[in-house]
Amino acid sequence: MNAKITLNAPLVVSTDPVTGNITEFHSIEDFTTGCIDERNLKVKPESYIYSELPNYNCEECTVLPYVNPEQLSEIVGYAVKGIAKKYDTDQTPHKEIDSKEVSFLIGKAGVFASNTNNKYMPYVLGTDNINLFVKLAKAGESVVLHNDIDEAYQIINNGMPETIFRMMVGFNLSEQNQDLFVQVNDSFKTLPPNQIKQFFLDKKQQIEKSIESDLLIQPHAEGEPNQxxxxxxxxxxxxxxxxxTVLNPYPIHALPPLAQEAVRAISEHVQSPIAMTAQCVIGAMSHIAQAQVNAPHPFNAHGEPCSLFLLTEGQSGSRKSTSRNLADQAIIKHERKQYEAYRQELEQWKSGQAGLPKKDREAYCAENPPPNDPSTLYSDITLESIAGLFIDGVLSNASIASDEAGQFFGGHSMKADTRNQALGGYAKLFDDGFVERTRSKSNLNGSGRAYDVRLTFNLQGQHEVLAEALKDPVLRGQGFLPRFILTIPENLAGTRLQDAIYRNKNASTDHRLIAYWTRCEYLLDDCPQVKAEHELHNGRYVLPMNDEAREIDAAFYNMFEELQGKGKRYEYLQAFASRASQLARRLATVFAYFEGLQWIDAKTLKGACEVVKHSLNEWAMYAEIEVKxxxxxxxxxxxxxxxxxxxxxxxxxxxxxxxxxxxxxxxxxxxxxxxxxxxxxxxxxxxxxxxxxxxxxxxxxxxxx
Known part of the structure; x- marks a missing residue:
């Protein structure tokens, strides 16, 4: 019945005051054998087991066993209560010189239960009366105690095999399952132990017959149904x-005004779901902001990366690529302009060494290293490759943005032999902006570390591709997926009809998109100056929260901490819910930077919290419905x-x-x-x-x- 878990430090120490002999118990099993009279629920003689009163003998104190609520056959601790006594051991017989009432715990707390390890028990009892519990336990009955009789029944129902009959016993009738309740009176207290077993065997037989007879006496209960x-x-x-079917609309109102209008405009022109275009716009804002600002961190004055990991499910033909291209248009143009300048520099560099002898060419290259490709947007790149670019100083900010998430989840980095390493690498990039690559001694080129680098993910993929990844216990358990803000938009297929008015629309002249692109171009420009009051940390500054925002952040954290408790909404999504506050601060930083705010205010953080709540609801729906x-x-x-x-x-x-x-x-x-x-x-x-x-x-x- 007891799980023998040996501890390095002793669980209990008992020191005999006469002989000075010290007995250490390193497991619940050893403690039970050495100190507990299980049949009578008493402490054995000469047990000095209370650490706060090591000279007091706890003999005859009552002990109630605690068991694992998930496995009622496993004792995890004991509640000890009674009178501990101190003796003058110099006298013979020993004289009692003091006594104290004690109540303490040995091991861990759990559910009060006794004799629930019997494989052949014909039934198990639940009760809400501690005196009944003790009497039944001493009689060898399998019994569970809870102050709520109906809760005691649920504990039995959840923790015992289906083959064992369940009954409840008490002085006051239960509210539920009354057909399984055995009501007793004061006369039961006088029943000797040898008659208790027969009493409950008779009650079990009566209950079984009662259930059957209730069915039989109804004219439609058995045989012919009710005509x-x-x-x-x-x-x-x-x-x-x-x-x-749970409606979970994307909280587009939470985005900065310019971004909101851009989301609506892209959705109208592309005929794509609002949630999808919102994720694309947030991905673009994250790519831009991560290079300039850090999110506030409760324990680090330098803050943390504001980079975001975004994941969107979309069916084939849901306009994923077109939505992302419009959201990223300013970044794409900026990248192209920089790439053209890079090509010119590269040609000049090649021309500078053309025709030089080998020795002079080597000297030229040493003094004039080749220019680096300025590209920062990638659709299909491994962790190994991007780590190399970070370590070599080619990159300090990048995004992996792809509408074919299957390429990522099914790529080389995600294969079984390299997956754990890749997941750990991406997690470090997300949390600390740190990447490390260690190669073999025969291939040290490219080994090293990079600090203060940033990576944004904006992945989109079909349900068929993402389903297995989203339910993968390794991807969930190692904390990779919990870092993602998820949305599962509605499928608009069959509703995207086009009339003459639609065909005459032009995204490139839409004032909403022009305003959004103009803002992105301004933030991408190297010229914007950081105000003097901001302290730079490796080129970035922390966007702080004002007092109202800090109060909202604390309340948001506490709410999701409570919702991770037993029986609560996110009990089985703790890895996801525990990151809610962090993701909200990061998202609020991205929003505030895009709007040009000098701090994160209450409105901005509230909006970010709405998006994170939307994401957690999507993860919860996936866990509770899609998996089934x-x-x-x-x-x-x-x-x-x-x-x-x-x-x-x-x-x-x-x-x-x-x-x-x-x-x-x-x-x-x-x-x-x-x-x-x-x-x-x-x-x-x-x-x-x-x-x-x-x-x-x-x-x-x-x-x-």
Whole structure:
């Protein structure tokens, strides 16, 4: 029952005051064997186990075992409570000279349970009464304690095999699953241990017969389904996918005004989804801003990179390339202008050494190194290659922007043998602007490090290409995907009709795009001067938050920290939710720089928070819906219909649904109740009570004749 996890430091130390003998216990298993009377839930004699009172004997103190709530057979700790006594050991017999009430923990806290490691237990009990718990545990019963009897049942349901019968026992009737509840009175307290087992075996048999008889006494419960029920009494069956479709519009209002108008203009001209064009415009702004500013960091005065990783899902033909080209047009023109100047310099450099003897040519090259290609936009480049450009000083800022994300996720860097190294490299680039490349001793050329470099990702790809990557546990678990701002736009195919008015529109003369491109060109120009109050850190300055923005940042962080808790929205997306505040600060920095602000104000940070919340909702939808071949509601109604048709009935006990339905509903009370409600609202089932037993009744259309 106990997991033997050996610790370097002792878990418990017991020192005998008479002999001075020291006993160290390094695991819960050893401690249990040496100090605990499991049958009587007491501390064994001569156990000086309370570290704050090492001279006090804890003999006869009550111990309640804590178990792992996910694995009820594993003891993880003990709660010890009672009177610890101190003795004068110089006298014989020892004389008690002091006593103190103690209450302390050995090991870890968990769920109170006893005897739940018995593989052959016929049933397991849940109770909300500690005195009942102790009595049942001492009698050898498998029992779980919680101050909420219904919660105790859920713990049993989640942590025990389906083959073990569940019952609840207490003095006060439970609110739920009353057909599985055994109510006792004060006379139970006098029942001897040898009669308790028979008592519950009898109760188990009675409950099983009661459930069966409730079915049999109904004229339509078994054999012929209810002939009186008609489809008209139920209402029309509604599509189950309807209630699972969650609208998550892109918060375009969060972007700076010029960027908002550019997004709308690109969407109109290209006939592409707003979310897609918004990501493209943000990618362009990130590319420009990362070269000039850093985002504020709570523990680093120099800030952190404001570079963003963006990911957009789009079907083939959704106008990904055209949207990105319009968003990047000013950058593309700037790159082309610089490349033309580079070509001229390169030709001059080649001409300067033409015709020179080898020795003079080598001297010329040493004094006049060749010019570097100024390109910073890449669509298909490996980490190895871009790291080399950073280390060699050719690049300090770059973007990987591609509408074929499959090339990236399926490329050489993402192959199994190099993937972990690549993911770590990209993570360091994102977090610290640092890259390192180490080659073998036989090929040291190109080895080295680069600091304060920046990389923006703007990836777009089809669902078929991205689906496996987005669900890859390595890409998620290593923190690569959680760094991305994700959007999954609506598919506009079939709605992009073109009339004469549309065909006469010209993107190159649209005042909204001209204003946006002009702003991008200004920020790309080498001439804009940084104001004197900004301290430069390797050519960049930190855009600080004002007081209001700092309050919003703190509240945003706390909100998503709480939402990562057990049973909360992002419990299984902690890697994603934990980066919400960081991504919002970075995005706000990009927005503020594009607008020419000297600090991040409340409005700008609020807007960035809206975009990050949109992204987290997209990740959550992917985790909860896209990963599944069918919805939870569809799984549950199929299971209920099969059970009913196999038993030739139109109903099944609610408690049977709770204990035996498909996962994850079987292990999640709140999820099951939500899905049951969805099936009721969609007219697939009704909940009816007969006596103390609740039943799930299915729609007549689902009952086989």
């Amino acid at each position: 009186d029920a008609t489809p008209q009494d139920w209402g029309e069956l509604l599509p189950l996918s309807q209630s699972e 071949a069918e919805s939870d509601a569809e799984k549950l109604i199929k299971w209920i219909a099969k059970k009913c048709n196999d038993q030739k009935t139109d109903r099944i006990a609610y408690s049977n649904v709770q204990t035996s339905c498909p996962r994850p509903m079987q292990k999640n009370k709140n999820l099951l109740e939500m899905v049951i409600q969805q099936l009721e609202d969609s007219h697939y089932i009704k909940i009816e009570s007969i006596g103390r037993t609740r039943y799930v009744v299915i729609h007549p259309f689902l009952v086989e004749s």
